[in-house]
Amino acid sequence: MGDKQIGLTPDAEFSDRLIDQLDKLRTLPYIVGSSLWTYNDYRSDYEKTPPSENRAWGVVDVWRNKKKAYKQIQDIYAPVLGLKATVDEKVITITLIPRNKQDIPAFVMEDYTLVYQLFDANGKSIGKERMELPIIKPGDEELEFSFKNNRNASRTDVGLWSPMQIEVKTASSEELKNLPVETSNSPIIEFLGRTNESVGIGYTVSEKDSIFTFKYGNSKENLTKEVTSDLKGAIKIKWPTTEPFFVKLKSDVTEWSTTKQLEE
Known part of the structure; x- marks a missing residue:
């Protein structure tokens, strides 16, 4: 299936129609997977290419700057359904929700790690920790990990890393504010x-x-x-x-x- 180009700007994202189509694939028992085309924007003189000669199909632009769609597709293809983090004065809690047995993707996770970074009230990093995860199978119960907040952290950012050292899912204990997209009347x-x-x-x-x-x-x-x-x-x-x-x-x-x- 196809859809319109994502867009040129950093806030470009997938259409609701495409997200709905991807969600429907998960309900079909004869579908075992899907893939995204394409990773990056590219230059072309192909028919119906815009006058800029840039085909904006990618989740990153031609210079590999991430668009909003990058986080969307990371979540869509993450090997877990959810990743959450909370911080209070005493405890840091990270919750990982496995995929369902019929899902896309759905596979046994082995040799994955969680990396969580701690920040003080001023947003300054005060430490980073890594934790090896047990084998996780589709359909497993959610996993919860709790740690004493000995460093008086106000926020934690969490990343799920694959055995190939690729960060496949991210979460934060606070809703991170998106930086305003710079608009300019000039080339950059x-x-x-x-x-x-x-x-x-x-x-x-x-x-x-x-x-x-x-x-x-x-x-x-x-x-x-x-x-x-x-x-x-x-x-x-x-x-x-x-x-x-x-x-x-x-x-x-x-x-x-x-x-x-x-x-x-």
């Missing part, structure tokens, strides 16, 4: 990297952008070089390895971006 420089006598620049592209102008030089106050291009998303500029590199850009419909320095 996402990447700067040197290759021999050139500097590669990666940047965001909106649907309205078509021509890009770059000003660059060896200091923020000395952007004396300029080049214009219709390349969308990335460009390479020749620049000596002995010189520091600073750059800003604008499109034909936007203001100048902030100036960014190549870190070496």
Whole structure:
């Protein structure tokens, strides 16, 4: 099955229709699994691709920045149904809820670990602990782990880690506030990297952008070089390895971006 593209911005998420379809799969006894296409946004000139030449199907963008959909798909394919954490003055409690026997996914979990990080009232990390989990089977009763709050923690963030050291589920004892999504009337420089006598620049592209102008030089106050291009998303500029590199850009419909320095 398919659905519309997820979207370009950090707050892009799956449609309710797609979530409902994935939930329905779990009720069908002849379905044993499903997979997501695709992980990342990608550049293309395929038919009906937006003018930006960016197909926004991914849970991360072309520069691997996570969208809201990343957390959604992590929860959908987590090997457990739920992970919860609570903190009070005396006790830290972590609750893990296994999958049902008929679920997607549903498999025996072996060699998984819980990692929980503790924070004080000011949000400062005050410790991290790791705990090996027993073998967990679909249909098992929920597991509850309690610890004395000896460090006077105010919050704990918990991660479930697979044997391949992949964090497959996360939870927090507090509802973490999402940082506001930055809106800008300018392109954003996402990447700067040197290759021999050139500097590669990666940047965001909106649907309205078509021509890009770059000003660059060896200091923020000395952007004396300029080049214009219709390349969308990335460009390479020749620049000596002995010189520091600073750059800003604008499109034909936007203001100048902030100036960014190549870190070496």
